[in-house]
Amino acid sequence: MITESILQKFGRIYNCTIDIPTATSIISLTIDFPLTCEFVIERSVTLKLNTARLKFYNLKQDTRELIYKDRFHLVPKKIITFNAGYQTNANIPIIFKGEILEAYQEKHGTDIITNILASDGGISIQGAFINTTLKQGMTGIDMLRNFATNL
Numbered sequence: 631m632i633t634e635s636i637l638q639k640f641g642r643i644y645n646c647t648i649d650i651p652t653a654t655s656i657i658s659l660t661i662d663f664p665l666t667c668e669f670v671i672e673r674s675v676t677l678k679l680n681t682a683r684l685k686f687y688n689l690k691q692d693t694r695e696l697i698y699k700d701r702f703h704l705v706p707k708k709i710i711t712f713n714a715g716y717q718t719n720a721n722i723p724i725i726f727k728g729e730i731l732e733a734y735q736e737k738h739g740t741d742i743i744t745n746i747l748a749s750d751g752g753i754s755i756q757g758a759f760i761n762t763t764l765k766q767g768m769t770g771i772d773m774l775r776n777f778a779t780n781l
Contacts, residue, residue: 641717644669646684648730649709650696659696661686669712671726679749682712682726686744694735694744701732701747708733710748726750 645662661667666687673680689697699708708730713722728750735744760780764773 643717643722644714645722647711648697651706659693679751682748684746687741689744697733697744699730699733
């Protein structure tokens, strides 16, 4: 159990919001401290997408069902915002905002762990397409320039 002295020593806090579209509205789930959370955020300065791997322990069953996402279905697009910092911060900074690619549950001992894999733009990139007409005799470079212009 987390005691007040542990909070004073470490002071770490987080907040996670997941926006889930339905047929008529958007359900906004909030998960925050004191529920146990593990996370790894990978940032890249190259062409690689930024990713987040999050684990939440012992969420309610209805919350787990809302979060669940099969990696092979591009819709619905579930948006996740993850803030983390210390209690001394006036506002907890956003350290990741993106789309959930996959979310599933697993049982580990007495814990039920909700695993979330997200990226900033992954679904948009996977589902992107270009509809254009290419002229006869275009070089490969001309085609790539045409594609880049039409993105």
